[in-house]
Amino acid sequence: DARVTQTPRDKVTEMGQEVTMRCQPILGHNTVFWYRQTMMQGLELLAYFRNRAPLDDSGMPKDRFSAEMPDATLATLKIQPSEPRDSAVYFCASGLGTSGSYEQFFGPGTRLTVL
Amino acid sequence: GDSVTQMEGPVTLSEEAFLTINCTYTATGYPSLFWYVQYPGEGLQLLLKATKADDKGSNKGFEATYRKETTSFHLEKGSVQVSDSAVYFCALSAGGGADGLTFGKGTHLIIQP
Numbered sequence: 001d002a003r004v005t006q007t008p009r010d011k012v013t014e015m016g017q018e019v020t021m022r023c024q025p026i027l028g029h030n031t032v033f034w035y036r037q038t039m040m041q042g043l044e045l046l047a048y049f050r051n052r053a054p055l056d057d058s059g060m061p062k063d064r065f066s067a068e069m070p071d072a073t074l075a076t077l078k079i080q081p082s083e084p085r086d087s088a089v090y091f092c093a094s095g096l097g098t099s100g101s102y103e104q105f106f107g108p109g110t111r112l113t114v115l
Numbered sequence: 116g117d118s119v120t121q122m123e124g125p126v127t128l129s130e131e132a133f134l135t136i137n138c139t140y141t142a143t144g145y146p147s148l149f150w151y152v153q154y155p156g157e158g159l160q161l162l163l164k165a166t167k168a169d170d171k172g173s174n175k176g177f178e179a180t181y182r183k184e185t186t187s188f189h190l191e192k193g194s195v196q197v198s199d200s201a202v203y204f205c206a207l208s209a210g211g212g213a214d215g216l217t218f219g220k221g222t223h224l225i226i227q228p
Contacts (some may be wrong), residue, residue, distance in 0.1 A: 004158070029116075031214060031217075033214075033215060035216075041204075042217075042218055042219070042220045042221060043204065043218040045216065045217070047216035048214060048215055050214075055214075056213070056215060057126040059215075072215075089126075091158055091159070093158075093159075095214075097214055101147035101168040101210070102214075103161045103162060103164070104161070104216065105161075106158030106160070107158050108156070108157055108158045108215065109158055
């Protein structure tokens with residue numbers, strides 16, 4: 001049963017520390033997304049990649065967030081330095097992008113708490 | 116920009132009741148529409164989708180019809196079960212190369228036995 005995996009599942013850190021979240025998309029999927037979920041803003045798109053190339057990162061705070069795909073089996077989201085307002089659940093999703101109507105498969109999320 | 120509006124709840128129903136969760140959207144062009152469901156502690160799962168006007172998506176007894184004239188995609192189920200308790204998200208994909216989903220705030224559904 002193919003699934004998107006994310007690590008860590010939970011992360012508690014102090015303000016100013018660097019945080020790295022990892023995602024393994026489903027094998028064969030060519031499109032990877034990062035979303036953030038908060039009580040106030042709901043689910044927001046941060047960035048996404050197709051065939052490892054960034055297509056849209058307009059939802060990401062550029063000064064502290066960075067997203068990369070070192071290879072087809074790994075996507076990373078890094079926050080440096082972290083701030084309390086970054087506390088949220090971060091979801092990775094992957095899909096086989098051929099048109100706008102394809103299903104996105106979500107991982108279980110990384111719950112980040114910045115103290 | 117694109118947006119999705121849905122009732123936030125919580126919505127509390129008795130088992131076997133009829134369910135409607137309203138969803139309306141604002142978008143340029145011809146978006147694809149989705150309903151995703153999130154169970155506690157898990158990621159989102161696709162429930163159903165529709166890609167053009169008058170399409171009906173259906174799955175597990177849930178249905179939603181893409182209504183372009185009213186820009187709506189309301190979720191319905193004839194008889195809910197306790198296991199349907201979850202958070203339901205309406206979402207759109209703008210298409211035209213913009214693949215990211217725009218989500219509503221989510222509706223927390225609670226089904227009581």
